[in-house]
Amino acid sequence: MKKIKPLAFYLPQYHPIPENDEWWGKGFTEWTNVGKAKPLYDGHEQPLCPGELGYYDLRVPEVREQQAQMARDYGVYGFIYYHYWFGNGKQLLERIANEVLESGKPDFPFCFCWANETWSGRWHGLDKKILAEQVYPSQEDLEAHFNYLLPFFKDNRYIKVDGKPVLVIYDPSDLNDKAPDYISKFRTLAKENGIDDLYIIASNKQPDHLDYKQMGYDGKISHAFQKAWIPYIENPKVYISSTEYYVKKVKRIFGIKGKPKPEKKVNIQDVSIIVDEMKFVNAGVDTYPMVLSNWDNTPRSGYNGVILSNNSPEVFRKQIDKAALFLREEDTTENFLILKSWNEWAEGNILEPDLKNGFSFLEEIKKIKHID
Numbered sequence: 458m459k460k461i462k463p464l465a466f467y468l469p470q471y472h473p474i475p476e477n478d479e480w481w482g483k484g485f486t487e488w489t490n491v492g493k494a495k496p497l498y499d500g501h502e503q504p505l506c507p508g509e510l511g512y513y514d515l516r517v518p519e520v521r522e523q524q525a526q527m528a529r530d531y532g533v534y535g536f537i538y539y540h541y542w543f544g545n546g547k548q549l550l551e552r553i554a555n556e557v558l559e560s561g562k563p564d565f566p567f568c569f570c571w572a573n574e575t576w577s578g579r580w581h582g583l584d585k586k587i588l589a590e591q592v593y594p595s596q597e598d599l600e601a602h603f604n605y606l607l608p609f610f611k612d613n614r615y616i617k618v619d620g621k622p623v624l625v626i627y628d629p630s631d632l633n634d635k636a637p638d639y640i641s642k643f644r645t646l647a648k649e650n651g652i653d654d655l656y657i658i659a660s661n662k663q664p665d666h667l668d669y670k671q672m673g674y675d676g677k678i679s680h681a682f683q684k685a686w687i688p689y690i691e692n693p694k695v696y697i698s699s700t701e702y703y704v705k706k707v708k709r710i711f712g713i714k715g716k717p718k719p720e721k722k723v724n725i726q727d728v729s730i731i732v733d734e735m736k737f738v739n740a741g742v743d744t745y746p747m748v749l750s751n752w753d754n755t756p757r758s759g760y761n762g763v764i765l766s767n768n769s770p771e772v773f774r775k776q777i778d779k780a781a782l783f784l785r786e787e788d789t790t791e792n793f794l795i796l797k798s799w800n801e802w803a804e805g806n807i808l809e810p811d812l813k814n815g816f817s818f819l820e821e822i823k824k825i826k827h828i829d
Contacts, residue, residue, distance in 0.1 A: 459792050461784060461825050462534035464616070465808060466570065466798035469538050469553035471515045476549060480578075480588055488512050490803045494756035497723045501764075503755065505802065508810035515553050518562060524809070525563035528799070531819035533808075535566030535616050536799060537625060542571060542602050544592035549576075558609055568616040569609065570625035570660060573632055593636035603646045610652060618675075618791050621656035622647075625678070629659040633672050640673035661747045661795070665740035677740035678747050678795050679783075682776075685734040689726040690763060721760045728752075728765040732775050737783040744787060746780035747795040748773065750818045753805030764805075770817040777821060796822070 470487050477485040492512070494504040507513075510527075513520040528536065541549040557567070576588040593599070609615055610622040617623060624643075626632055632639055640657055647655050658676035659669050665680045728751075737746045750773055755762035777794070784792050798806045810816050 459784075461781060461792045461794050463532060463794045463796050463822055463825065464535050464537050464568075465528065465533050465796040466801070467536040467538050467567075468798065468801050469515065469550050471513060471800075472552065474550065474552075476588070487801075487803045490756040497721075497755060497760065501723070501755075502813065503753070505753070505756070505805055505807075506812040507802070508812050508815055510809055516556075518556070518560065521553070521557065522563045524799070525565035527809070527819070529565060530823075531816070532823045532825055533796065533799075534793075535568065537570045537795075538567055539572045539627075540569040540606075541589075542573075542605070543575075543589050544594045544598055546598065546601055547589065548605075549589060554609070558612060564614065566614055566616050568623040568625065569606065570627055572627045574628050591631070593632070593639060596642070599636075599639060599642055600646065603643055607650055610647070610655075618656040621654045621675075622652065623656045623658060625658045625660050626674075627660045628662055629669065629672055629674065630663055630667070644673075656790075658743075658745070659740075661797070665738055665744070667740075669740055669742045674742055675790070676743035676745060676793075678745050679737050679740070681735045681737045682731070682747060682749050685731045685736070686726065689731065690724070723755070723760060723764060724762070725764045725766050727767050729767050729772050731765070732772055732779075735776065735779065737779065739787065743789040743791070744783075745789065745791075745793040745795050746783050747797055748776035748780055749797045749806065750808055751805050754803065756803045756805070770814075770821050773818055774821045774824075777825060781825065794825070 468487070473484050473486060481489070491507075492504060496503045510520065510523060515521065525536075538554050539550070540554065541551070543549070554569075557563070573591050575591045578586040578588060606624075615622055626640075643657075644655055647653075656675045657673065658678060659667075659672070659674045661678040661680050661683065663680060664684065665677060669677050737744070749765075751768040752763065752765040755764060780794050784794065796808060798804075799808050801807060802809075808818050808822070810819070
């Protein structure tokens, strides 16, 4: 019997950094957006309040220990830390991983997802403002990037496949278009430093039909959820807030006229429909199914956000069952089940307990069985 290994994306934020202080105000973290969120329609469950772990600060080692113990208790095999290397030696949010490496704690498996994407103000209404640009400037920078990662790759906790450290690439097309030899050079550097090879996985960002093998990847995180979701995002079911509805109604009754304002609508999709239509397919390399617990990024984006409605542990269970069946039928090198995400609170995309759902989503992960 093969064991399914659930891996959860992990956001290493929730502590102030100088750049966020400059861009968004002193002391800004994701909790800033989470705490100030407002309901945009009747029944909209905002703000989302954390449960057992509270509004934590990831600079506190005990918090990281609590997270790891909670994940372990509920069957999560390891974390996929987002890693931000923008080129020219520029990093952001690296403190947490550095402290995990240096302290040896928590004693919990982890690997990196290189989030090779330009940061902009897009989710905060500042579309044209570039905060940190992703570039691939030189061989020297590539080597500096690898040398930064090397101590992590050699750490006993770092997740490996057949002895090969796992590295997830968030945007394979961007890397392939702008630095097509990056992966092959990384593999060469690994061998020069006593590592047999790397096991490189393309993220779920892009469709499954691209030639990932030719691009140098060993694996792919399935795009199935996004593929089922995109038609509904493009043709949304929208809601007008009750306040706006009644204000307009009163104005009509009393014949009040004024300069018309654009209606504020909320883009909502029913997650149960998307899950029913979701179908995992082989991407030509080892393909690992991804399941998504919930989504509501209106704390970041207000009316520009997108909401999945009717989330429940039961619907999450349907995703897990589909994923387990896919893994049973596929001959993958490993049996990773990708969980999105552990703690992306400003997207409502969490497995950590909140006041409403408690541990109910984690309980569904705990029920995952071995593959026959």
